[in-house]
Amino acid sequence: MFETSVQRKMKVIVLGTVMLLAHISSFASAEDPEVPKYTETENGNSYSLYTDLKSFEKASEVCATNHQHLVTITDSEENTLVLDLLSRAGIAGGRVWLGYSTVMSSTEQWAWVDAASTTFENWHVGEPSEEDDCAELMFHYGNWPDGEWSGSSCERLNMFICEGD
Template sequence: MQNMYGNPMGIKNQVFTPDDDNDDDDYENTNPCDPKPALPSRTNRRMNKAIKDDLPLKCMNEPAKQPPSVWTTPQKGMIPKETPRFQPPAIGLDFSSGAVNAAFSDTTARNTFPELEAMPHHNKQRPGRSKMVVLTGLMVIIFLALAGVTAFISLRYIAVAEKVVDLEETVSDLQKNAKSEQGNVKAEVADLNNTMVKLQDMIVVNIKQIKEIKKTLENICTRCPVGWYMNGSSCYYVSMEKVSWDEARDECYKMNSVLVMVKDKTESEALKKLFKENGRYWIGLRRDPKEVHIWKWLDGEQVTFTNWGVNEPNYYSNVEHCGETISGPWNDRSCADKINYICKKIRTC
């Protein structure tokens, strides 16, 4: 049997000789049942296995594995030092050759045996798929956590917003009430101011009337009882008899008057013309029964204006509880001593 180039096919053992310089038919005359020569482009082990499994289909009468041929195992000294590079024929390829079929079986092998590609790919993807499952689980957990936090924040925000609205309403009501109260207070203050102005006007009018009445009384009432001295609107009586402080108080009461109470400097100066030289007179001044160091007038008012003499009051022998005037200056003295006294009353008509 010859191929398309006229060369015999099926020769099992073809001896390679160094004299054969024509390489155009070397590739086509190889035995397809022999192992394929080493090709630079066939490096995939799966493709090699597929090609080896496919070779018995080309050689039904021969076993799948053959002993090394002369082509695949040349004798020592017959192989040139440099193996010639593969050159395809000038006209075409013989696709009936097992080597050619093996050279172009990449696409066929991949399409014929898809499980050879799928199984290793599947094994390679199993660790990645586990990682994807773990990452997906983590993402789901993170998403649920974020959803929970978002829901909690939303609920808190809603609660706070409601409280803020309530507070704003309360503040608004308080502001309205404050404005209303402020208006009422302003009105009351205005009324009080008007009332104060009216009262001031009335007081001024009353003072003027009092002054006019006082002048009228002074013009009408120009006399004091017999034996009394007039000083302004008051009448003073200087006794001729000498009595104790208690008796002097009682005698003044009998004449509708009181022991004189000198509460200011003006009256103290006015009394000087009534005194005799070095005269001693009881006045309405006495120690507080509960506190001996406090002096009070007969009407219970505490002493503010004083005219004590030098080193007075000295509370001599712890018995000087009453006050006297020695022609002006004051002195403390025993209430049982008997001296003159001075009575005072308002001038009447």
């Protein structure tokens, strides 16, 4: 059976429309903001948990886009608060970026992304090593005690928590 010129033109129009819509939707999904898995407010701070695995830099960018920063832990109570948040969110286990690194420091000293001045640290024995430049909190991860920190390469892909006022 032969197609008429009108049928051919209609096929071209339909195919072109489908391709254009597919192209547009690929841009829309690439630009959609990250959505946290779980959010709660405690003591005047908002905490947003993201389970998409990101490098330290990419996680920091997501937080900044939402006018937040990677979570800072100033005392043992806040460390416990973060563990409780992970439990309430139903996280089975893993590593979570903290906003603590040597990346932001010109002296390569460990510093919080929000410049918090605290002496609290909860490193696992032997952590961090000299090669480590970013901190992560361990949660139901192997034989690690919950809430202890590990040093890591900032390129590792982890879950993360953003914090803001």
